[in-house]
Amino acid sequence: MDDGADAVFRALADPTRRALLDALLERDGQTLFELCTRMADTGVGSSRQAISQHIDVLAGAGLVHVRREGRYRLHDLDTTPLHPLRERWLRAEKRNRP
Template sequence: MVDIFDVIADRTRRDILQLLLERSTDGQDGTSVSHIVQVLGASQPTVSKHLRVLRDAGLVSVREEGQHRYYSLQTAPLDEVDDWLVPFFSVDPPTPATLPEPAAHAADVVGRAAASAKHAVTAALRKLPGR
């Protein structure tokens, strides 16, 4: 199984994901390898290697049209990263020593829900026309 943290640790792969995110919010139906090469200024073999890693991790999907391949962002695998990060978003997280167990659990659940809602709203706003 692929460790999503290892996959996104590479700067080039993060740049590819960012580019695909920007293109998807602009209403593009996939991005060609040649466009990624042009924007990143990387070689085609390098970009293809990174796209293979991203595809194997489920972070991108590919659509083939003749000899061209168009890549699109798939965000579901990033849920693992989101789940790990959410507890860190709390400004002053409660500690088990300061809250009884049911309250600590409730605070954790509410914090995760709030961070996930913020993420969902932000993603939805990015998809609005003119953004």
């Protein structure tokens, strides 16, 4: 009943991780340092390792995909794990309507 959804919900539970999703929503292919500086700018400051670990959690939930390019690690947002959750907890009256 709670397959990968648990990882997604736990990933969304942290404000730093949500800020990372916000940052990646604006532009894909950002590098780790890029995300670190952006976090520091928006007030959600954390160390590089902390952010790296947060990204690991997001990647484990399938929300972020990581690809390597040279010495850089680029990150892409993937919101497909969120789609099945958008329609959860909608009242039955409102659900089955054309």
